[in-house]
Amino acid sequence: MGLKLNDLIASGEPGRKVLLLGNEAIARGAVEAGVSVAASYPGTPSSEIGLTLAQIAEQVGMYFEWSVNEKVAFETAAAAAMSGLRALAFMKHVGLNVAADAFVSLAYTGCPGGFLLVTADDPSCHSSQNEQDNRYYAKLALTPVLEPSTPHEAKEMTVRAYDLSEKHEMPFILRTTTRVSHTRGIVELGEARDRPKIGEYKKDWRRYVLIPANARVRRAVLLEKERDLREEAEKSEFNAVEEGEGEIGVITSGVSYCYVKEAARELGVSPPILKLGFTSPTPYSLIESFSKDLRAVLVVEELEPVLETEVRCTLQKSRLRVEVLGKMTEHIPRAYELNTGIVGAALAKSLGLEWTVEEIPEGKAKAPPRPPVLCPGCPHRGTAYILKQVVGDEAVYSGDIGCYSLVAIPPYNLMDNIHCMGASIGLANGFSKAQGRPVVALIGDSTFFHAGIPALINAVYNRHPMLVVVMDNRITAMTGFQPHPGTGMTATGAKAREVSIEDIAKACGADYVATFDPYDIDKGIAEVKKALSHEIPVLVARRPCAILEWREKRRRGEKPKVYHVDEDKCVGCLKCIRDTGCPALIAIGEKVQIEKELCAGCGLCARVCPTKAVEVVD
Amino acid sequence: MKPCSVVVCGVGGQGVLLLARTLAEAAFIEGLDVVQSEIHGLAQRGGAVVAHVRFGSRVHSPLVDPYKADLLLSLEALEALRNRVYAGRKTSVVCNMLILPPPSAAAMRMKIPKLDEIKEAFAHAKLFEYVEAQRIAGEKGLPQGANMVVLGFSFGLGLLPLSEKGLLEAIKTVVPDRYIEKNIELFNVGRKVAESRK
Numbered sequence: 028m029g030l031k032l033n034d035l036i037a038s039g040e041p042g043r044k045v046l047l048l049g050n051e052a053i054a055r056g057a058v059e060a061g062v063s064v065a066a067s068y069p070g071t072p073s074s075e076i077g078l079t080l081a082q083i084a085e086q087v088g089m090y091f092e093w094s095v096n097e098k099v100a101f102e103t104a105a106a107a108a109m110s111g112l113r114a115l116a117f118m119k120h121v122g123l124n125v126a127a128d129a130f131v132s133l134a135y136t137g138c139p140g141g142f143l144l145v146t147a148d149d150p151s152c153h154s155s156q157n158e159q160d161n162r163y164y165a166k167l168a169l170t171p172v173l174e175p176s177t178p179h180e181a182k183e184m185t186v187r188a189y190d191l192s193e194k195h196e197m198p199f200i201l202r203t204t205t206r207v208s209h210t211r212g213i214v215e216l217g218e219a220r221d222r223p224k225i226g227e228y229k230k231d232w233r234r235y236v237l238i239p240a241n242a243r244v245r246r247a248v249l250l251e252k253e254r255d256l257r258e259e260a261e262k263s264e265f266n267a268v269e270e271g272e273g274e275i276g277v278i279t280s281g282v283s284y285c286y287v288k289e290a291a292r293e294l295g296v297s298p299p300i301l302k303l304g305f306t307s308p309t310p311y312s313l314i315e316s317f318s319k320d321l322r323a324v325l326v327v328e329e330l331e332p333v334l335e336t337e338v339r340c341t342l343q344k345s346r347l348r349v350e351v352l353g354k355m356t357e358h359i360p361r362a363y364e365l366n367t368g369i370v371g372a373a374l375a376k377s378l379g380l381e382w383t384v385e386e387i388p389e390g391k392a393k394a395p396p397r398p399p400v401l402c403p404g405c406p407h408r409g410t411a412y413i414l415k416q417v418v419g420d421e422a423v424y425s426g427d428i429g430c431y432s433l434v435a436i437p438p439y440n441l442m443d444n445i446h447c448m449g450a451s452i453g454l455a456n457g458f459s460k461a462q463g464r465p466v467v468a469l470i471g472d473s474t475f476f477h478a479g480i481p482a483l484i485n486a487v488y489n490r491h492p493m494l495v496v497v498m499d500n501r502i503t504a505m506t507g508f509q510p511h512p513g514t515g516m517t518a519t520g521a522k523a524r525e526v527s528i529e530d531i532a533k534a535c536g537a538d539y540v541a542t543f544d545p546y547d548i549d550k551g552i553a554e555v556k557k558a559l560s561h562e563i564p565v566l567v568a569r570r571p572c573a574i575l576e577w578r579e580k581r582r583r584g585e586k587p588k589v590y591h592v593d594e595d596k597c598v599g600c601l602k603c604i605r606d607t608g609c610p611a612l613i614a615i616g617e618k619v620q621i622e623k624e625l626c627a628g629c630g631l632c633a634r635v636c637p638t639k640a641v642e643v644v645d
Numbered sequence: 646m647k648p649c650s651v652v653v654c655g656v657g658g659q660g661v662l663l664l665a666r667t668l669a670e671a672a673f674i675e676g677l678d679v680v681q682s683e684i685h686g687l688a689q690r691g692g693a694v695v696a697h698v699r700f701g702s703r704v705h706s707p708l709v710d711p712y713k714a715d716l717l718l719s720l721e722a723l724e725a726l727r728n729r730v731y732a733g734r735k736t737s738v739v740c741n742m743l744i745l746p747p748p749s750a751a752a753m754r755m756k757i758p759k760l761d762e763i764k765e766a767f768a769h770a771k772l773f774e775y776v777e778a779q780r781i782a783g784e785k786g787l788p789q790g791a792n793m794v795v796l797g798f799s800f801g802l803g804l805l806p807l808s809e810k811g812l813l814e815a816i817k818t819v820v821p822d823r824y825i826e827k828n829i830e831l832f833n834v835g836r837k838v839a840e841s842r843k
């Protein structure tokens with residue numbers, strides 16, 4: 028399946044229609060636009076762009092890398108665009124927080140090669156720590172923004188962005204949301220451009236050396252470009268008026284447009300609609316001419332009232348007395364993603380109509396919650412168990428983001444904070460000064476490379492006692508198994524030099540560095556005890572992700588050893604389930620059984636069972 | 646054709662997304678407009694998974710609204726219950742006869758609703774059918790294939806406004822080559838079960 032689709036993305040003929048995920052459509056857009064260099068750090072909902080490019084880059088002659096973090100990804104791509112090549116950087120919304128410094132500077136210098144930044148926002152925080160609206164970044168750096176409503180549009184905008192970016196020598200933003208990135212829709216393929224491998228860096232000191240004297244000049248250039256780009260937005264093919272009836276119009280962008288269309292159909296109305304795809308710089312004249320004969324406009328967008336604010340400014344500037352309805356008038360909620368029902372209710376209210384919803388009384392039976400759990404055999408489980416045994420609950424566990432974040436929830440409850448990538452060690456610096464409990468920082472391998480290292484150096488330099496545990500499962504698991512510098516493999520599967528976490532920890536000046544296997548509980552307990560006698564020890568808990576192991580084994584045709592419960596010995600205390608939270612353990616009646624399809628054979632449950640009822644199946 | 650809205654749900658690892666994709670491809674093959682949306686994110690198995698598929702002459706919204714599903718296909722009974730919000734009076738529900746109690750609920754000895762209690766919660770729906778997809782797929786040696794039994798069963802009951810040809814073609818597009826034959830076999834078994842029930 029994978030291959031067939033990737034072949035189409037890599038070399039499908041123009042005119043052909045294919046069912047693609049929004050992210051796959053963006054990857055195809057990069058192929059069509061002749062992008063030479065693409066770089067990213069994984070993050071939902073942007074990751075499939077990279078998962079696709081990793082598969083096809085070689086075939087189409089593109090360079091693609093998973094960079095160590097978003098800032099480096101952005102800079103890698105930016106340099107390509109500064110060298111005249113077309114370049115793509117993509118990341119989840121919070122990734123831009125990490126890359127923001129580089130981003131603003133690129134807006135100032137601009138670049139001769141086309142540059143597109145894809146930021147994938149996540150309304151409703153489906154897989155994120157916040158629901159920030161990255162359109163604000165565009166306002167901050169005065170960069171133009173395209174907002175697709177569908178996968179097809181995502182591809183079209185990707186391609187068009189490069190022409191515009193080169194014309195204005197400005198980086199462009201393609202802002203998607205989860206329901207565009209993770210929606211499959213019909214995409215019509217287009218012609219693919221040539222893809223040069225090597226560009227040319229034309230030295231330009233006044234432009235690229237942002238010392239104050241030059242930056243001041245660039246600021247003026249940036250404002251000039253904003254004016255030109257506004258003209259571009261005014262006439263963009265992505266901004267269109269759909270004629271309709273009545274004196275109440277709708278202005279909308281992104282996926283919200285789809286909900287507006289659906290809601291209008293259900294209500295049997297056809298208000299005039301201004302659909303904006305090129306949203307920033309705001310096309311003032313277009314909004315003005317659309318609104319001038321209307322009594323009111325309803326602005327429909329997800330998250331912050333960014334467009335709504337612009338519409339209000341536009342109308343006030345042109346002295347039009349048109350009522351603006353939206354988030355500020357509480358027609359549309361600010362938090363969480365929209366759907367047809369929410370938009371339908373707002374549209375109905377604006378039009379003085381009724382939006383009816385079927386009323387179904389609550390049922391008696393309730394579904395018990397099903398939080399995500401660590402997989403059977405996950406190495407993070409053993410590490411959590413070991414720390415619980417030795418360090419216990421007394422310490423402040425400064426946590427981080429990845430699969431291992433799941434040790435923050437029952438039955439482990441082993442993280443006291445999760446803020447952002449790298450914050451485990453970062454916050455631990457302050458905790459060790461500001462409060463009296465011992466401090467443990469739990470960080471994943473990919474996360475360590477991403478943002479952990481400067482924080483560790485700070486701990487050593489400023490003497491902040493803490494135990495750092497790098498939970499090294501040999502992959503970036505959470506986001507779909509991307510390689511990183513510690514894996515010895517590049518994004519496209521080539522062999523790379525493996526960067527050693529232990530060597531880095533030593534070079535940072537950690538007082539003690541050791542490694543243990545989280546399946547070997549006794550050794551792990553001994554290692555943690557030893558480490559605790561040092562001020563700033565770093566422990567690496569190393570064992571590959573169980574899913575990877577399982578795939579490897581299946582490829583080699585090996586069967587994992589599995590465990591089973593001896594029914595006669597099981598007293599139904601459920602200690603195994605409570606201590607391990609392993610999904611392969613199933614309580615049936617008064618006893619526990621092990622689902623042999625799921626068991627990965629780690630043996631942790633056998634260790635914790637007080638009656639030794641869990642045994643290896645021969 | 647007016648839009649048909651399907652919600653597919655189950656537990657991670659059961660093939661929810663594959664089933665949703667098969668439906669989307671089938672509609673696409675028939676020349677219909679399609680949108681399908683899904684939530685990825687956590688790589689782990691064992692979490693709740695849900696995907697929305699909508700197709701028709703013209704469809705816009707990638708999401709099915711509460712109570713507005715034409716069809717709710719569930720690969721696990723507790724997940725059907727969790728997604729009950731999509732089932733209105735016009736909704737048909739097909740559910741794999743399988744309960745996978747969440748480990749956390751088991752640890753806390755929480756009460757797990759029984760199959761008949763779950764069915765009861767859908768008393769308002771147009772139709773609710775269990776199909777022993779798990780048992781059938783297990784017997785045929787492909788326990789991950791329960792999704793195809795559910796698909797075949799729904800088709801056999803006449804709940805899918807899609808052609809058999811389109812669905813089979815879609816299975817061939819979406820399923821990895823070495824599993825195509827088995828998947829089609831499971832689809833057909835599901836369909837026969839439905840026909841025998843009519």
Ligand SMILES: Cc1ncc(C[n+]2csc(CCOP(=O)(O)OP(=O)(O)O)c2C)c(N)n1
Pocket residue numbers: 068069070071097119121122125156428429430431447448470471472473474475500502503504505506
């Ligand atoms: C700035 C930022 N970039 C990306 C992400 C998405 N993300 C969450 S966890 C993670 C990496 C986890 O990898 P690792 O540390 O190796 O832990 P694992 O999941 O393998 O246990 C990523 C990329 C994020 N939350 N924030």
Ligand code: SF4
Pocket residue numbers: 400401402403404405406407430431500504505572573574575688689690
């Ligand atoms: S995907 Fe790997 S790292 Fe993540 S929970 Fe499963 S076994 Fe653990």
Ligand code: SF4
Pocket residue numbers: 403404590607609610611612621625626627628629630631632633
């Ligand atoms: S040995 Fe026990 S804890 Fe480990 S995977 Fe199997 S059932 Fe789960």
